[in-house]
Amino acid sequence: MTTATIGLVDDDPGIRRALESLLRAEGFTVRTFTSAEDFLKRGADEPVDCLVLDVVMPRHSGLDLQEYLQGSRARLPIIFLTGQGDIPMAVRAVKAGAVDFLTKPVEDAQLLDAVRRGLAEAERQRSEDRTLAELRSRLDLLSPREREVLRHVIAGKPNKQIAAELGTSEQTIKVHRMRITERMKMPSVAELVRTAARLGIEPAD
Amino acid sequence: MTFGAWARLLALLVLLGPSTDGEGPPQPPPDFPGAPARERPASPNLAIRVKALRFALADRPAEFSSSLPLARGTSQLGPVPRTRLSGPALPNDSPWLARLSRHPSLWEPGGWTVVGTAPVVASLAGLVAIILAHRRRTRQAAVHGRTAAWPTWPIEVGRPRTGATERNRIESAVVLEPGQLAHLSRVATLGVLSGSLAHELNQPLSIILTNAQAAQRLLNRNSPDFDGVRAILAEIVKEDRRANELTQRLRALLRRGQIQLQPVRVLDCVDEVLRLVKGDLARRGVRTHCALAEGLPAVLADPIQLQQVLLNLIVNACDAMDAMPPGGRELSLTACVDAGDVRVTVCDHGVGLPRDREAMFEPFHSTKPQGLGLGLAISRMILEAHGGRIWAEPNPDFGATFHLCLPRMEDRTR
Numbered sequence: 001m002t003t004a005t006i007g008l009v010d011d012d013p014g015i016r017r018a019l020e021s022l023l024r025a026e027g028f029t030v031r032t033f034t035s036a037e038d039f040l041k042r043g044a045d046e047p048v049d050c051l052v053l054d055v056v057m058p059r060h061s062g063l064d065l066q067e068y069l070q071g072s073r074a075r076l077p078i079i080f081l082t083g084q085g086d087i088p089m090a091v092r093a094v095k096a097g098a099v100d101f102l103t104k105p106v107e108d109a110q111l112l113d114a115v116r117r118g119l120a121e122a123e124r125q126r127s128e129d130r131t132l133a134e135l136r137s138r139l140d141l142l143s144p145r146e147r148e149v150l151r152h153v154i155a156g157k158p159n160k161q162i163a164a165e166l167g168t169s170e171q172t173i174k175v176h177r178m179r180i181t182e183r184m185k186m187p188s189v190a191e192l193v194r195t196a197a198r199l200g201i202e203p204a205d
Numbered sequence: 206m207t208f209g210a211w212a213r214l215l216a217l218l219v220l221l222g223p224s225t226d227g228e229g230p231p232q233p234p235p236d237f238p239g240a241p242a243r244e245r246p247a248s249p250n251l252a253i254r255v256k257a258l259r260f261a262l263a264d265r266p267a268e269f270s271s272s273l274p275l276a277r278g279t280s281q282l283g284p285v286p287r288t289r290l291s292g293p294a295l296p297n298d299s300p301w302l303a304r305l306s307r308h309p310s311l312w313e314p315g316g317w318t319v320v321g322t323a324p325v326v327a328s329l330a331g332l333v334a335i336i337l338a339h340r341r342r343t344r345q346a347a348v349h350g351r352t353a354a355w356p357t358w359p360i361e362v363g364r365p366r367t368g369a370t371e372r373n374r375i376e377s378a379v380v381l382e383p384g385q386l387a388h389l390s391r392v393a394t395l396g397v398l399s400g401s402l403a404h405e406l407n408q409p410l411s412i413i414l415t416n417a418q419a420a421q422r423l424l425n426r427n428s429p430d431f432d433g434v435r436a437i438l439a440e441i442v443k444e445d446r447r448a449n450e451l452t453q454r455l456r457a458l459l460r461r462g463q464i465q466l467q468p469v470r471v472l473d474c475v476d477e478v479l480r481l482v483k484g485d486l487a488r489r490g491v492r493t494h495c496a497l498a499e500g501l502p503a504v505l506a507d508p509i510q511l512q513q514v515l516l517n518l519i520v521n522a523c524d525a526m527d528a529m530p531p532g533g534r535e536l537s538l539t540a541c542v543d544a545g546d547v548r549v550t551v552c553d554h555g556v557g558l559p560r561d562r563e564a565m566f567e568p569f570h571s572t573k574p575q576g577l578g579l580g581l582a583i584s585r586m587i588l589e590a591h592g593g594r595i596w597a598e599p600n601p602d603f604g605a606t607f608h609l610c611l612p613r614m615e616d617r618t619r
Contacts, residue, residue: 011487012408012412014408014409014412014440014443014444014447015408015411015412015415017412017416017440018411018412018415018416018419018437018440019415021415021416021419021420021423021433021436021437021440022415022416022418022419022422024419024433025419025422025423025426025430025433026422056487056488057487058487058492059492083404083407083408083411084400084401084404084484084488104407104408104411105407105410105411105414105415106411106414106415107414107418108415108418108419108422
C-alpha cells in the first residue's frame with residue numbers, strides 16, 4: 001500500500017520534528033524542508049501530496065510560496081500552520097485555495113483532519129483531471145467536420161436542420177453522428193451534451 | 206427632702222445658670238398685664254427663667270406670693286434690679302434676689318455634680334487609656350514578628366516618624382533613581398516586544414503538545430513504538446528547557462536588581478539579545494547579518510544593562526526599517542576591538558537620522574508616535590556609567606549606524 005507523502009515547511013527544527021513524529025505515527029511519509037527556498041530547490045525531486053506550511057519564515061513567507069505554487073502546481077493541497085497569524089493572512093491564504101489555516105499550538109486531530117481532507121480533495125481533483133484528459137483524447141479523434149456536426153448536435157438540432165445549415169444531405173449527417181458517438185463512446189445525446197460542457201465546447205447557433 | 210423640694214432646687218439651678226440675655230436692653234416680661242404689648246421675648250432662656258422663678262417662689266412668704274402678679278404693685282416694691290428681670294419690682298433685701306442679681310461663679314452651676322462625676326470620668330479615661338496602650342503594644346508585636354527576619358528593612362518599626370521625615374521619604378520615592386529609570390525603560394522595550402515574545406514562548410509549548418499527542422498515538426497502536434516514544438520524550442524535555450531559558454532571560458531583564466559589574470563577553474550579550482528578538486525580526490522581515498570577531502576581550506559591565514542597550518538599538522533599527530520595502534530590511538551587527546576598546550555597531554537600512562544627532566540622546570526626545578523618548582537617553586547614561594561611549598552616524602548610502610564603545614576589562618582594572 002502506498003502512503004501519502006506530506007511535505008513540512010517550517011524554519012523551526014523542533015516544530016519539524018514534532019509534526020514529523022505525529023504524521024509518521026499516523027502512517028504518512030514525511031519530507032521536511034527548512035524554508036520556502038529549500039522546498040522549491042528539492043521539491044521537484046521529492047514530490048509531495050500535501051504541504052503543511054508555516055506562514056512566518058525568514059526571507060520568503062509561506063504565503064509567498066503558495067502564490068508561487070499556484071502557477072506551477074495548483075493541485076497541491078496546502079495547510080497553513082502558524083503561531084502568529086492574523087485574519088488578513090488567513091483570508092489571503094484561503095482565497096488562494098488553502099485547505100485550512102490553523103494556529104499553533106494545534107490539536108493533532110485538527111491537523112490530521114485537515115491533511116486528510118486535503119489529500120481527499122487532491123485525489124478527487126486528480127481523478128477529475130484524469131477523466132477530462134481521457135475525454136479530451138477522445139475528442140481529438142474527431143475530424144474537424146465531425147466536431148462541427150457535434151456543435152450542432154449538442155445544440156439540440158434535428159439531422160434535417162443540421163444538413164440544411166451545413167449544406168449537405170441528411171444521410172451524411174447521420175453517418176457523422178454515428179462516428180461521433182462511436183469515437184466519444186457516448187451512446188446518448190444527453191451524455192454527449194454534458195461531456196461537451198465539461199470540455200468547454202460551445203453549441204452552434 | 207420631698208420630691209417638690211428637689212424640683213424647686215432644680216428650678217433654682219436653672220435660674221442661676223449662665224445668662225445669655227443679660228446684656229440686652231430691658232425687656233418687659235411677657236405675660237404681665239399692663240406692660241406695653243410687645244412681642245414674645247427673643248430668648249426662650251428668659252421665659253424659662255421667669256417660670257422657674259415663679260415656681261421657686263410659689264411657697265415663699267406672703268409678700269412674694271401676693272406680689273406675684275408683680276406688675277400691679279410696682280410703687281411699693283421700689284427700684285427694680287433690671288439686669289435680669291425687667292418690669293416687675295422685687296424687694297431689694299431679699300436673699301433670693303441677691304442671688305438672682307449676680308453672676309454665678311464657675312463652681313456654682315454644677316459643683317456637686319462635678320464632684321460626684323469626676324472620679325467616674327477619671328476611671329473611665331484610665332480604662333480607655335489602658336485599652337489603647339494594650340492595642341498598640343499588640344500591633345507593634347505583630348509587625349515586629351513579621352519584619353524581624355528582614356535585617357535591611359528600611360523603616361524602623363515602632364520609631365515615631367515626624368512629619369518632616371515622612372515628607373522626605375515620599376519625595377525620595379517620587380524622584381526616580383537612574384537605576385529605576387533604566388528598569389522602567391527596559392520594561393517598556395520588552396512591552397513593545399511582547400507579541401513576539403509570546404510567540405517565542407508559544408513555539409516550544411506547541412512543539413510539546415504535538416510531541417505528546419504523537420507519543421499517545423504511538424502508544425495506542427497495536428504494537429506500541431517505544432523507541433519512537435523515547436525519542437519524542439527527549440524532544441519534549443529539550444523544548445521544555447527552551448521555554449524555561451526564555452522565561453529566565455525575560456525574568457533577568459524584568460527584574461529590578463542591583464547593578465552588578467562583572468566580566469562580560471560582548472558576544473554572549475549579542476547572542477542573548479538576538480535570541481530574544483529573533484521572532485520579532487522574522488515577523489518584520491528583517492534579515493540579520495552578524496560579523497562578530499572571535500576572541501574579543503571581556504568588558505566589565507552589568508550584563509543586563511548591556512543587553513538593554515543592544516535591545517534598544519535593535520528595536521530602534523527595526524522601527525526605522527518598517528517604512529522600507531521588505532526586501533531591503535537588513536540589520537548588521539559587528540563587534541571588534543578598536544583602539545583598545547571593544548566596539549559594537551548596529552547598522553540598519555532604515556529612514557536615517559534626524560538632523561540634530563545629539564538631540565536624539567536627550568530624554569523625552571522621540572520620533573516615534575508611541576515612543577517614550579527615553580531609550581537612547583538611558584542607553585547613553587548606561588554607557589557613560591560603564592566608562593564607555595555611544596554615538597550615531599549616518600550611513601554613506603542610507604540608514605544609520607550606532608556605535609558603542611566599552612573599555613576592555615584590563616584597562617578598567619588597571
